[in-house]
Amino acid sequence: MKTESIMSNKAFLDTAESLKPHLYRKTVTLPGKAESLNRGDEATYDFGKHLTGRVRLVLSGEGHHPDAPVWLRLRFAERLTELSESLEDYRGWISTSWIQEEELRVDVLPAEIRLPRRYAFRYLRIEVRGISSRFSLKIREVSCEAATSADEEAPEKLHFRDPLLDRVDEVACATLRECMQEVFEDGPKRDRRLWLGDLRLQALTNYETFRNNDLVKRCLYLFAGTALADGSLPTCLFTEPEVEGDDQYMFDYSLLFAKALQDYHKETGDRKTAEELWPTVKAQFAAAEGFFGPDGLIRVPExxxxxxxxxxxxxxxxxxxALGIWLYCAEAALSLAETAGDEAFRRELSEKMSARRKAAEALFDPAAGLFVSGPARQISLASQIWAVLGGLTEDPEILSRAASAGALKIVSPYLMHYELEALMKLGRKEETLGVxxxxWGGMVRNGADTFWELYDPEDPDGSPYGGTIVNSYCHAWSCTPSYFLRRHFRDR
Amino acid sequence: MKTESIMSNKAFLDTAESLKPHLYRKTVTLPGKAESLNRGDEATYDFGKHLTGRVRLVLSGEGHHPDAPVWLRLRFAERLTELSESLEDYRGWISTSWIQEEELRVDVLPAEIRLPRRYAFRYLRIEVRGISSRFSLKIREVSCEAATSADEEAPEKLHFRDPLLDRVDEVACATLRECMQEVFEDGPKRDRRLWLGDLRLQALTNYETFRNNDLVKRCLYLFAGTALADGSLPTCLFTEPEVEGDDQYMFDYSLLFAKALQDYHKETGDRKTAEELWPTVKAQFAAAEGFFGPDGLIRVPExxxxxxxxxxxxxxxxxxxALGIWLYCAEAALSLAETAGDEAFRRELSEKMSARRKAAEALFDPAAGLFVSGPARQISLASQIWAVLGGLTEDPEILSRAASAGALKIVSPYLMHYELEALMKLGRKEETLGVxxxxWGGMVRNGADTFWELYDPEDPDGSPYGGTIVNSYCHAWSCTPSYFLRRHFRDR
Incomplete structure (x- = not known):
């Protein structure tokens, strides 16, 4: 066994900083429309695809010499439906400051205006809110300098026999590309930060597509560098104005660091990183211990x-x-312990895994043939998925049985990913493709250029936030179909 | 008589460009307030005096790491009353783009923000329209880099025996100072451009206060350089993005160029300028001829x-x-013709003046003892004022008689200036001071830091535009009390 020394947060962050990616920039330019605009007029520009970047407007006046500023409202939208809602009417709990609008006063025309902020959008609506009656506004040109740390040329196009799969793959790649900035952002429109659980899914898809493995490495070191005093990792972290972890910890996200590191090691063979970050993995397991009762099961903390x-x-x-997730991540930790030569930890963890698998038998309802959760013995798809992934069952029917039994459904594409993983583990390739x-095909049919943060097939234009205007329609945790299609279905 | 050659517009503008003034800059900094702001909160900063310049905010977050942008609304106001109105409710005909508001989204805190536009204001209200519930906003500092082409130290303070006159003079000087930018602007909040009639009043006050005579010269050349093909001058001109005259001509404003040039020549003795601009003066008289009927009286064009x-x-x-104005400006032209040695023009103009004074007798209503105007024989103060200034009457009672007869009243401080000129010409010094x-004392009593574009003593908080939010509360044509007080009343 090696003598182990944990690097300081500062040393981790220095490594992360050295891996800061190059941003590839590409400008998309649209010519202005023929009409000139007066007060109350608007023009909508469709950039044809989702872009993440900075916008430039070229404006001039028509008529008399402009004798007043022009007051514009700019609205950026990932989907056209957002433009049918208004900021003023939004009453949900998401901060309205995320809504991609700007009010702009232009004192002098002609003008070339470079907006200082970054937007994530396909559509730009420009509305003339104020102008004098002596002149009108002519939009000469609208452009966006889009940025991504994905080398856009990298993922070769796949050609499935099913064009829907082609399109799903294309949209999934676009989703990941747009979220690849200086870190793997969760969404370039809203949140715009690095989340640990999301990182794992982005990294997985990245290995099959853009292969910017240094970006994964950078993100792993960023998390290691923001560990709290007890070594536990924040759920997400900010990089501006300086790198800082959020002060929220989540059991599953922190453990998934182990899985993300194992994936990375397997993909790259980068043993040095696996070793340097091994103590960070261990700290997550130490922190997780507090959630277990003496019976080896998890209890929600008071x-x-x-x-x-x-x-x-x-x-x-x-x-x-959560127990399934712990087991799933513990498997990854076993392999990393071996790489790091940490035999003591490996043995101890192995023993805990056996004991907890045994304890988990109490969570199985033999009559239903399903796992239950909590004091109310809730039956959910989530429990079955993680029971499969945690190695508690190999029953190939368990997910369909749960569905038939009216199990609590999946809400996010994030958990949909783990359903696919579970289906694949159970050997159900056709069902995986079917989902x-x-x-994801459903989002494509609803016009998605990039996959969404949330998608309810029964209410495609709905929003859990009280308005699509705050929905994130390009969200990294939805990008994993490209991982499955490219890893497992190249023959389809 | 000299051979006369009119310079090209280009040559005039080159001269104007060479006289571009230095802008004196001074930063006024206010510390932030103790409270931190959440959604819907606002803070109002009082800079203590009217400023024209650029604003800088220093912001930071308090609480958790900012996890959303901050959406701010900034409202700039010359008078506090503007802040009681809202842009959304404004329904008047003035372009809403003049309303001094900004919407600002700040992605990263702490932040130092330099707003790119210029504002004219004393009060700044910052309202937090959107922020997440995980942090609040702290305003650390608010500052304004104020600019003026008036050397602020120049006008020595006067000490009248009446403190109201001290204050009127101080406010009038401040008004002129704020309007002195790269040209004499009419108002630094709204319009922000050089008007010919206003220039004459600003120049007059400038000679008694800041004495930036090159700025007057620059403005005279700017007008000369924007003459239309027939030589007539625009009512106002724009300097951004390039110097361009507006396409509106007004009879009185164009003629007042002669008066402004004569004032300048008298003040500075700058004979070269008087000579170079003499052809421009003549062109205004040529253009004015079209407004005269064969009877020597003015007829409103169809x-x-x-x-x-x-x-x-x-x-x-x-x-x-208008006839009075023509006569008033013709007097100035006579003196300029003499300077320019243009005897032919002087003689011709002299003859016209005599004939038109004679013709004007038809405008006098002997029963009322007042001048009438137009087909409806309207009695207005305006007609009496200009009859006095045009030399049609020396009756010292005429203005008070008109007032008693219910003559149409004066609306703008601009015409109020000429009432004062008329009163002085009639030797009525006490009435001048009384007005x-x-x-102007009435505006002071209503809290004016600078004098207003429009002031109705019976409705000090009113607006002819349907909202004080678009009123200009620092307007150059109101600055002339300093001219009268400093020129004629230093003993009071």
Whole structure:
């Protein structure tokens, strides 16, 4: 066994800083429209695809010499539907400051205006809110300098026999590309930060597409560098104005660091990183211990609200899923322990895994043939998925049985990914493809250029936030169909 | 008589460009307030005096790491009353783009933000329209880099025996100072451009205060350089993005170029300028000829709406006032013709003046003892004022008689200036002071830091534009009390 020394946060962050990616920039330019605009007029520009970047407007006046400023409202939208809503009417709990609008006063025409902020959008609506009656506004040109740390040329196009799969793959790649900035952002429109659970899915898809493995490495070191005093990792982190971890911890996200590191090591063979970050992995398992009762099962801590993510669903009882996640990540930790030569930890963890798998038998309802969760013995798809991935069952029918039994459904594409992983683990390749076709294909049928943060097939234009205007329609955790299609279905 | 050659517009503009003034800059900094702001909160900063310049904000977050942008609304106001109105409710005809508001989204905190536009204001209200619930906003500092081409130290303070006159003088100087930018602007908040009639009043006050005579010279050349093909001058001109005259001509404003040039020549003795601009003066008289009928009186051109300004009053019949203005400016032209050695023009103009004074007798109503104007024989103060200044009467009672007879009143401080000139010409020094005390003193009593574009003593908080939010509360044509007080009343 090696003598182990944990690097300081500062040393981790220095490594992360040295891996800061190059941003590839590409300008998309649209010519202005023929009409000139008066007060109350508007023009909508369609850039043809989702872009993340900075916008430039070229404006001039027509008529008399401009004798007043021009007051413009700019609205950026990932989907056209957002433009049918208004900021003023939005009453949801998401901060309205995320809504991509600007009010602009232009004192002098002609003008070339470079907006200082970054937007994520396909559509730009320009509305003339104020102008004098002596002149009108002519939009000469609108352009966007789009940026991404994905080398756009990298993922060769696939040609499936099913054009829907071609399109799903294309949209998934676009989703990841747009989220690849100086870190793997969760969404370039809203949140715009690095989340640990999301990182794992982005990295997985990255290995099959853009292969910017240094970006994965950078993100792993960023998390390691923002560990709290007890070594536990924040759920997400900010990079501006300086790198700082959020002060929220979540059980599942912190453990998934192990899985993300194992994936990375397997993909790259970068043993040095696996070793340097091994103590960070161990710290997550140490922190997770506090959630286990003496019976080897997980108990929701008193008063805990956001202790574990699993899915974007407040009704969900997460105890059983959390155990499955712990087991899933512990498997990864075993392999990393071997790489790091940490035999003592490996043995101890192995023993815990056996004991907890045994304890988990109490969570299985033999009559239903399903796993239950929590005091109310809730039956959810989440519990079954993580029971499969945690190695608690190999029953190939368990997911369909749960569905038939009216199990609590999946809300987020994030958990949909783990359903696909579970289906694949159970050898159900056709069902995996079927879900990709119906769920992600459903977004494609609804015009998606990039995959969404949330998608409810029964209410495609709905929003859990009280307005699509705050929805994120390009969200990294939805990008994994490209991982499955490219890894497992190249023959389709 | 000299051979006369009119310079090209280009040559005039080159001279104007060479006289571009230095802008004196001074930063006023206010510390932030103790409270931190959440959604819907606002803070109002009082800079203590009117400023024209660029604003800088220093912001930071308090609480958790900012996890969303901050959306701010900034409102700049010259008077506090503007802040009680809202842009959304404004329904008047002035372009809403003049309303001094900004919407700002700040992605990263802490932040130091330099707003790119210029504002004219004393008060700044910052309202937090959107922020997340995980942090609040702290305003650390607010500052304004104020600019003016007036050397602020120049006008020595006067000490009248009446403190109201001290204050009127101080406010009038501040008004002129704020309007002195790269040209004499009419108002630094709204319009922000060089108007010919206003220039004359600003120049007059400038000679008694800041004495930036090159700025007057620059403005005279700017007008000369924007003459139309027939030599006539635009009412106002723009300097951004390039110097360009507006396409509106007004009879009185164009003629007042002669008066402004004569004032300048008298003040500075700059004979070269008087000579170079003499042809421009002549061109205004040539253009004015078209407004005279064969009887030597002025007739409003068919369908003309804005042929002559006189006062900000749509009901006013302007024919008699216009004749008075012509005579007043012709007097100035006689003196300039002498300087330029243009004897032929001097003689011709002299003859016209005699004939038109004679013709003007038809405008006098002997029963009323007042001048009338137009087909409806309207009695206005404007007509009497310009009859006095045009040398049609020396009756010292004429203005008070007109007032008693219910003559149409004065609306703008611009015409109020000429009332004062008329009163002084009639030797009525006490009445002159009385009007300064009651009219401009009235604005002071209503809290003016700078004098207003329009002031109705019976409705100090009113607006002819349907909202004080678009009023200009620092307007150059109101600055002339300093001219009268410093020129004629230093002993008071």
């Amino acid at each position: 008063g805990a609200e956001h202790w574990c993510f699993v899915d974007w669903n407040l009704e969900l009882d997460k105890e059983t899923a 990709i076709r119906s769920y | 369908g003309a709406e804005h042929w002559c300004f006189v006062d900000w009053n749509l009901e006013l019949d302007k024919e008699t006032a 300064i005390r009651s009219y």
